[in-house]
Amino acid sequence: MANAIGMIELSSIARGIEISDFMVKAAQVEIVRASTVCPGKYIILIAGYTGDVTASMDEGKKRGGECVVDTLLIPNIHPQLIPAISMTNQVEQPGAVGVLEFYSIASAIRAADIAAKAANVTLIEVKIGYAIGGKGVVVLTGDVGAVRAAVAAAEKGIDLLVGTTVIPRPSPKLFETLL
Structure with missing residues (x-):
């Protein structure tokens, strides 16, 4: 592996x-x-x-x-990182949603690894560059406390951050669009 x-x-x-x-x-x-x-x-x-x-x-x-x-x-990457980049991670239990957006693809990949290591979250996807102006976006889920901790950890020390958001109780309709 x-x-x-x-x-x-x-x-x-x-x-x-x-x-x-x-x-x-x-x-x-x-x-x-x-x-x-x-x-x-x-x-x-x-x-x-x-x-x-x-x-x-x-x-x-x-x-x-x-x-x-x-x-x-x-x-020493987190085991979820490659499946999230390949869009093959399975989400067992949807929960709160965290999103981190970066001007850099490399920054998004680093942030996804940090977030997954920092808290008990599931990486849904790491979007890299295509059809988003060369940006990188990390989308993750878990209980709201874990999502907040993962987003906070990933924000620290990563350059080129555009913004973040945490949605504590996303609509099932929104969640479907993320999978």
């Missing part, structure tokens, strides 16, 4: 596709997502064991050169 995640954001789509190939050839990693994001950038999100992710990231940064816009490496 993957215990680390890495991401490279590039200013060139063509180079991004090429760099994806170099990265998976450099080490035993899985591509979680490799796609265009707004506004005309490309992200490569990989997962694997920390040493492999580090080696793959080093190769990607070296090959990406001046096209590298941002990078991210998180060892």
